[in-house]
Amino acid sequence: MPIAFFLLALAAPVFAGLSEGWFGLAPCELCLWQRAPYWLAAGLALLAALLPRARPWLLLGAALAAAASALIGAFHMGVEFKWWLSPLAGCATPPAAMGLSIEELMRSLAPAPTKPCDEPAFLIPGLPLSMAAMNTIYGLALAALALRGRRPA
Numbered sequence: 001m002p003i004a005f006f007l008l009a010l011a012a013p014v015f016a017g018l019s020e021g022w023f024g025l026a027p028c029e030l031c032l033w034q035r036a037p038y039w040l041a042a043g044l045a046l047l048a049a050l051l052p053r054a055r056p057w058l059l060l061g062a063a064l065a066a067a068a069s070a071l072i073g074a075f076h077m078g079v080e081f082k083w084w085l086s087p088l089a090g091c092a093t094p095p096a097a098m099g100l101s102i103e104e105l106m107r108s109l110a111p112a113p114t115k116p117c118d119e120p121a122f123l124i125p126g127l128p129l130s131m132a133a134m135n136t137i138y139g140l141a142l143a144a145l146a147l148r149g150r151r152p153a
Helices: 002-022 029-050 052-080 102-108 131-150
Strands: none
Touching (some): 002 029, 002 052, 002 131, 029 052, 052 131
């Protein structure tokens, strides 16, 4: 079970990264934040496979990490629905540049292109689930799987 969880946790950030190239989806800052807990969850699951005596505690940590990504995804959905603003500076839509010179505009540009967090990215046309919503569902399912795997067989 820990190896299956390891692969599933690893699949989330890897798929998100690949979807940028395959489907041309640009990640926002909150999208990037959602990926980090999966790396932790995968590492804890791998340790759980290697250290059977610590497996219940390591899988609990993995479940909490997956749930953390789901919580960030749920927060991101609220930003997408404009229920609240994101506190992250990189999530804001750039302000209007009225009255700025070309040089001032060039200096104000971010070093890497950014996407506002309140613009949802949809992977499947016609399916009203943004990537943040799909991550929330996936993270919760993965957390439940890890918690179930903590029980003795």
